[in-house]
Amino acid sequence: MDLFSRSWAALREAVAGLPDQDFARPSGCTGWLVRDLACHLVIDAQDVLITLVTPADTEPTADAAGYWHVAQEPPTGTDPLDALTVRLAAAYEDPALLTFHLDDVGAAAGRAAGLADPDALVSTQDMVLTVRDYLTAYVLEWTLHHLDLVAHLTGVPGPPAEGLAASRALLERIAGAPFPASFTDADALLIGTGRRPASDAETAQLGALSGTLPLVLG
Structure with missing residues (x-):
């Protein structure tokens, strides 16, 4: 629970500190500028708020790992929701409006997470998880998008x-x-999710695991 808050606060702080010109630079997400990524984080924060107030009354059907769906193909940026995110981001025009919205909704999501019962059950995307597992899954979301931000x-x-x-x-x-073990945590995440290709030496170290990569998470 605490790690969720620290990861989310660090990501929001990094976005808040960006000069305006950086919002027009590319991010690590295919087809997205930094402003598009920031807009996606607003939507993520809304999802967290919605999920934390959507209780479930059945047993869990997924844990933090099972929350993630592994797709067969990497994103191209042309998915309808991805395209909508780009249009929404452009509508802000002034990056200050976007950072204000992210800080406003993002802080609320952080407070809601801090107040939530970690053992409570919540429902999202036709799954039931404990709050603890749901927020653990989002630590991965925040961390990957933080890497995307600074790419x-x-x-x-x-x-x-x-x-x-x-x-x-x-x-x-x-x-x-x-x-x-020779991979840094950042390199494991970047290579593992296809955010950067493995070098020949890294591919050799991966062995059989290289045949299952990238893990395109959705």
């Missing part, structure tokens, strides 16, 4: 080390195998 920027702080480590551990559960 083409300089001087912007990256995700917290503890968030990177926890996200790597969760991705290894999803993959069903550990990444090589």
Whole structure:
């Protein structure tokens, strides 16, 4: 629960500190500028708020790893929801309006997470999870998008080390195998989710695991 809050606060703080010109730079998400990614984070924050007030009365059907669907193809940026995000982001025009909205809704999502009972059951995307597992899944979401945010920027702080480590551990559960110990947590996440290709040497270290990558999470 605390790791969710720290990861989310670090990501929002990084966005809040960006100069206006950085919002027009590319992000690590295919087809998205930084402003598009920031707009997606607003939508993510809304999803967190909605889920935390959507109680379930059945047993859990998924845990933090099972929350993630692994797609067969990487995103192209042309998915209708992705395209809508781009249009919404452009409608803000002034980056200050976008950062204000993210801070407003994002802070509310953070407060809601802090107040939630970790053992309570919530429903989202036809799944039932404990709040603890749901927020654990979102640590991976925040960490990956923090890496996306800084992918083409300089001087912007990256995700917290503890968030990177926890996200790597969760991705290894999803993959069903550990990444090589020589990989940094960031490299394991970037290579594991297809955000950057593995070098020949890294592919050799991955062994059989390389045949299952990338893990395109959705």
